Amino acid sequence: MTRYDLGIDEDLCWGCKTCEVACKTENGAPYGIKLIAVGEERPALPDGSLSFVFRLSRCRHCEVPDCMEACNFDAIEQRRDGIVVLDQAVCGGCEACVTACLYRAITFDRAERVAMKCNLCHHRIDQGLLPACADNVCQAHCIRLVGAAASPEGEIHDRV
């Protein structure tokens, strides 16, 4: 069975944050809340020199989702295709998932008192479209939908 996830090659990422804005324009998360977030990491290397990479924080659509386990309101579900969906309409605002997620992939919207995370643009995947951030916006071509076979025209054949 297909299991969907975002495949991101961070070694190629330039940190341009286009994916963040593509996600925002599609999913309309409020100011300050990012369902995908580009962060900087500057570790010192053993030879004394510096590295500098960008890390993309986002939901990993875990096989065993801790967030789902933790949720007190059954607002998080794992679909048959692996996409872990947080339904904001059901979210009770307990923030249990926020602490449960090891990847810190869930943000809490204080104004609306709901948790938000990347639902892998399942509304697009279900229509045969790619998630907004993975739809050829990235200049490094480093984000793609894993688990889908794409034709050159971009149609996803491997539908759920």
Next chain:
Amino acid sequence: MTDFRHSNAPLEMEVYGYDRVVKSHCRGCHGGCGVLVYVKDGRVEKVTGDPDCPINHGTMCSKGLAAPRIAYHPDRLTHPVRRVGPKASGKWERITWDEALDTVAERILAYKEKHGAESVVMGYGTGRENEAAIYRFANYLGSPNVLTAGHFCYGPRIATTVITCGSNPIADYANNPACIMAWGNNITISNPDEYKGECFSQALNAGAKLIVVDPRLTRPAARADIWLQLRPGTDTALALGMLNVIVEEELYDHEFVANHVHGWEEFKARVAEYPVARTAEITWVPEEKIRAAARLFATTKPGVVQWGVAIEQQVTCADNNRALLALMGITGNIDVPGGQMLFRQPPIRNVSQFGAHKALPPEQAAKRLGGDHFRLAGNFGIINPKYVWDAILTEEPYPVKLLFFISSNPLMTRANAREVHVALEKVEFMAVADFFITPTAELADIVLPAATWLEMDYIGDFWKRHGWLLPRRKVIQVGECRSDHEMLNDLAHRVGQGEHWWDDFEQGLDWILEPSGITFQEFLKTDRLRGDVTYRKHEERGFSTPTGKFELYSTKLEEWGYDPLPQFREPPMGPVSRPDLAADFPYILITGARQPGFFHTENRQVPVLRELHPDPEVEIHPDAAAREGISQGDWVVIESPRGAIRQRAKLSEGLDPRVVSAQHAWWFPEKRDPGHGWDESNVNILIDNDYSNCDPAMGATSVRTLLCRIRPETDADRDRLAGVQS
């Protein structure tokens, strides 16, 4: 090779119920990516990249994606306004286009009559492809004064490449360069002109070697085979040191040098003055790295230099460019596939013809402000901004009475912002055309609502040097906004130069395209046009320079009284030139590193872009921060002898501890008072614009290298610099 996952336009249309999708050409930055604009009920709902566009292959940046949010922003100026209170009172009344343009026209004609056309100064910033139209207007008016960023941005690339090899050599990414030397340019987040980060990425993925020259550790620097972390402002010395290695070790292209360059012996003598040991001392770059980079670049063919604006905003502006041209030239990379191409446009009337430079009478050209001072600039119709401020303030050599800024916010973007402010307050009449009422516009008499790229028809990339022309199609009308071109076409009729313009600006676009034998409507039916691509044109025709050669030794610079060969000069505001100042201002301050989402002063009112960078930031090494008592995220005060500003500290090991890097162009549209916080964090307050701090040939102001001190902000500082915050 990267496989592309194209956006599926027909399915997008079906799923989201869009009414239509329009292929167009983005101009959220200096342009221009091919885009698909999706429309529903007459509104733009979404912008995505055009997978077929050879510039961006369907990828985009954040600014382009956010274009509808700029176009429909609630603060957008959508009709002309006239100021009804004192300057910067924020009191405006709505007027009609006719009233607005008649007022501007009347003033232009009155000042021309009384003080000469030179008293009328037109200006643009990092333009909206309106450059040639503005020059056309000024030239037919008889004003030699067009105030642009051209003294220190792109203008130097045009001027130095024209005098050296006839045109601007463009990195030919489509043919896979084997070595890329990115010099003071992070093409992945900044506007590089011509090609974009996507092509650069692909060339690297295909195996190109990468050399990065940058005082900051950028992500490309971290990925580079060799990173040269030079002392800010020493680029010419570094390039000459590398040329020294290439000449000494005979790594240059002997055939090219023997047959196609002018001034080889003099050039050799000059580079001999920059042995690697001396170069290392000047630049802080270790000798072995200079040698390694020179060898890698000279022996990995084809190679390109990916350059940009940073090296132009220095006192060695022209020589930086010319030294890099020498690197491209003697390594045999000029006009070869995958090298540095002299592309040609399709047969059209080009920017120079459209700009009507020949229409400016010689006696008026002779009055160009600073024309006999900055003579390289003057010969390319470019002026230094301080000349305009001085002419307003001192009326010498003659008064400037009217400013008309079209897509320009000089209060935020020109050095010595306080002087700019005084000049803009004093000038008798100022008109501004822009998307929003900016801090500069707050000082204007009339503000005109300008169209974004979604709202205009145009020949995209008409001014560029990659040879492509891409149709920009008008998709929407917002309020009464008009494109700069249409506005100037209308104004031209009102000042009596209508015979040189058109009844409708579309006829102007037809006129540009006429040599290609098509009309603009026919152009719209195409996806793009490109000039013929031919290589090594110099083998048959030589270069389009006075000697017909690639002029390592510039006969033009010699004629204008400059050193015909590149030479290093110390930045006037650096620790070597000014040890006296450096005692009090111990850090080298560099400015202008780009932030994704912003285009200079633009986009800070757009939430999806502002949240990428809510506050202005200054990068400082942790050791320096510790010494100054500064922690990550602190608001700090940065001071130069000119003044003080506030930004937030970002600690970064990627800088030399002697260097700090402040962001530019920060104002705060969310502050509703008419100042909009223009002087809080504006790095140009710190920067000297004295002529001695400018390139002697190009007039480029050195905004990239100065001296500063930095310390944690106190409450008193905050109240003074930002006003009391709750």
